[in-house]
Amino acid sequence: MSAATSPTKIILDVDTGVDDTIALLYAALHPAVELVGACGVWGNVEVEQATRNTLHALAMAGRPEIPVASGAAGPLTGGPAHYGHFVHGDDGQGNVGDTSFRAPVAPVPAAELIVSLAREHPGEIELVAVGPMTNVAVALGLCPELPSLLRGVTIMGGAAFAPGNRTAVAEANIWHDPEAGRAVFAADWDLTVVPLDVTMRTLLTEAHRQRLLAAGGIANYVGRILDFYFDYFAAEAFGERSSCMHDVLAVAVAAGVLEPTLAPTVHATVDDSEGPGRGQTIFDLRGCYQGYPEQEGARCRVVLECDTAFAEPVVDLLCAAGPSRIEEPTRA
Amino acid sequence: MSAATSPTKIILDVDTGVDDTIALLYAALHPAVELVGACGVWGNVEVEQATRNTLHALAMAGRPEIPVASGAAGPLTGGPAHYGHFVHGDDGQGNVGDTSFRAPVAPVPAAELIVSLAREHPGEIELVAVGPMTNVAVALGLCPELPSLLRGVTIMGGAAFAPGNRTAVAEANIWHDPEAGRAVFAADWDLTVVPLDVTMRTLLTEAHRQRLLAAGGIANYVGRILDFYFDYFAAEAFGERSSCMHDVLAVAVAAGVLEPTLAPTVHATVDDSEGPGRGQTIFDLRGCYQGYPEQEGARCRVVLECDTAFAEPVVDLLCAAGPSRIEEPTRA
Numbered sequence: 099m100s101a102a103t104s105p106t107k108i109i110l111d112v113d114t115g116v117d118d119t120i121a122l123l124y125a126a127l128h129p130a131v132e133l134v135g136a137c138g139v140w141g142n143v144e145v146e147q148a149t150r151n152t153l154h155a156l157a158m159a160g161r162p163e164i165p166v167a168s169g170a171a172g173p174l175t176g177g178p179a180h181y182g183h184f185v186h187g188d189d190g191q192g193n194v195g196d197t198s199f200r201a202p203v204a205p206v207p208a209a210e211l212i213v214s215l216a217r218e219h220p221g222e223i224e225l226v227a228v229g230p231m232t233n234v235a236v237a238l239g240l241c242p243e244l245p246s247l248l249r250g251v252t253i254m255g256g257a258a259f260a261p262g263n264r265t266a267v268a269e270a271n272i273w274h275d276p277e278a279g280r281a282v283f284a285a286d287w288d289l290t291v292v293p294l295d296v297t298m299r300t301l302l303t304e305a306h307r308q309r310l311l312a313a314g315g316i317a318n319y320v321g322r323i324l325d326f327y328f329d330y331f332a333a334e335a336f337g338e339r340s341s342c343m344h345d346v347l348a349v350a351v352a353a354g355v356l357e358p359t360l361a362p363t364v365h366a367t368v369d370d371s372e373g374p375g376r377g378q379t380i381f382d383l384r385g386c387y388q389g390y391p392e393q394e395g396a397r398c399r400v401v402l403e404c405d406t407a408f409a410e411p412v413v414d415l416l417c418a419a420g421p422s423r424i425e426e427p428t429r430a
Numbered sequence: 431m432s433a434a435t436s437p438t439k440i441i442l443d444v445d446t447g448v449d450d451t452i453a454l455l456y457a458a459l460h461p462a463v464e465l466v467g468a469c470g471v472w473g474n475v476e477v478e479q480a481t482r483n484t485l486h487a488l489a490m491a492g493r494p495e496i497p498v499a500s501g502a503a504g505p506l507t508g509g510p511a512h513y514g515h516f517v518h519g520d521d522g523q524g525n526v527g528d529t530s531f532r533a534p535v536a537p538v539p540a541a542e543l544i545v546s547l548a549r550e551h552p553g554e555i556e557l558v559a560v561g562p563m564t565n566v567a568v569a570l571g572l573c574p575e576l577p578s579l580l581r582g583v584t585i586m587g588g589a590a591f592a593p594g595n596r597t598a599v600a601e602a603n604i605w606h607d608p609e610a611g612r613a614v615f616a617a618d619w620d621l622t623v624v625p626l627d628v629t630m631r632t633l634l635t636e637a638h639r640q641r642l643l644a645a646g647g648i649a650n651y652v653g654r655i656l657d658f659y660f661d662y663f664a665a666e667a668f669g670e671r672s673s674c675m676h677d678v679l680a681v682a683v684a685a686g687v688l689e690p691t692l693a694p695t696v697h698a699t700v701d702d703s704e705g706p707g708r709g710q711t712i713f714d715l716r717g718c719y720q721g722y723p724e725q726e727g728a729r730c731r732v733v734l735e736c737d738t739a740f741a742e743p744v745v746d747l748l749c750a751a752g753p754s755r756i757e758e759p760t761r762a
Contacts, residue, residue: 259435259591266697266714267707298719365598371705374712375599382598387630388669 113141114151115186121345127157137208143190160423169208170232192326202228228345235278245287256379273377360403362390437565439747445561446483448519453677454492469540475522492755500538502564524658568609605709694722694736
């Protein structure tokens, strides 16, 4: 991953809530990333809202030319869709989003966009999926040779040593669609997993939020959507106003900007049983007592530790992003 | 748990392999424990061998009067029994046990002994189970009011943040009989769980083993049976000769000798699905980010941290135990 030489081509698959918006802005603005496309998926919010929020983030960043496709509206097996409105607000933007914003969606479904971009840049693209794995599983079904067309796949999802956030053991992205998750973990590609182990330890604080608000423009928008998100984390996780940055970590790891300090490559799967472990990611970490000896045939790199001060450069980037490039009339 | 005032009445349910032998000797010899009975169960070895090894340990310690009953020969549901001979040796004593030893077994099955002792000492006994939970589940079936007759239940088993040792997520005692484990976790009693999180961090070293060998008598026997056990841990876990002490930790925690330094009381269950998480213990540790706030109705205290230098006093006790009280003719 040579971020120093040429930017990493990334497709970002997002269920755009609050942290996804930061991930999108980061991917659109950071010089180490060449964002070649984005896909909306259900999850934090309905797929239509996720796609609209995705278009909005890229328009704010002045990147309306990046194709954004809309994807799956619910889990692979046709089961009910459970959303994360209680975390991200009804609009996925902390209830302060720009409800009047509209922009054109790509004329193909998300899975088709993934496949066509992969064919266009064979072996070059890192597919970064930070919502439920439904679009990625559909793309695999559509194009069984997809693994050979991508550089690899990086996901924000799962929990290794850390507890879950949707059940005691299941992280929300995987819990939302365990069957899709299992397909993604079983596919023949290099998979990098950025789980709660690092995302729950890499936080934005109220001081960061105040810096964002004061910087104006895009940063101000991010500071405003974080307000609701901070309330959730105060009540449900940390006991004080702050938040994870979940999804942007996956983008930064995929682009080689954030180098994991501990990330063994291990055998892994997803529990898609109907038991109490449903939605759990299962990594074989039994080698922890002797520095994770190599596991033959393992393809899953799980990020267990990274620089937890990563919020600083993210806030810096957003504060330097300047004004939103969306025309005034479309703003709320 | 006032170890200082009067000893804790304990029934020890054991699938006597190497570490179980240490737990039995500790329970028989430590002044904070009043061992009122022991039960053999299948697991590390066949139930007959486990019961014989249990009788042998208590005879060595000069406590042949403690009743020892024999219990379940396989899992609750009638599925196949998988043993741990590769860890504990064919005889559960590192292949250096006293094959000629015989002693009388209690005339009732293990579950009946548990129930009758509980009735005899209502509210006083801590049932300490350090093998598969089969005997305990059968005792619950035999006597639904058992929870009201015991002080509580302490088990060695499961894994919280730590990986499993039989699968990536399942610890051997629970994995051997997940249905029994689920029953034990669901019962209406105070359950203390001593999982791999602490037992994999509390080790006997080769220096300890040499001290045991040099001390003669009972200590020497323990030093000898540990040889095979050390080989297993060198190959499979630690990369050097040493071992866990698993089961004795549960006895010491139950007796109040080893005070956990972190042991939240949380909701917990066992995964008895047929999925990849089968045999996993699931603890709700989502409160870890804010010091484990109280969980209403939770009855399971899970020991996450304790003094990892606990091997010292165990080795001291064994070295002070003197000669085996078994008559010479019965020794190998």
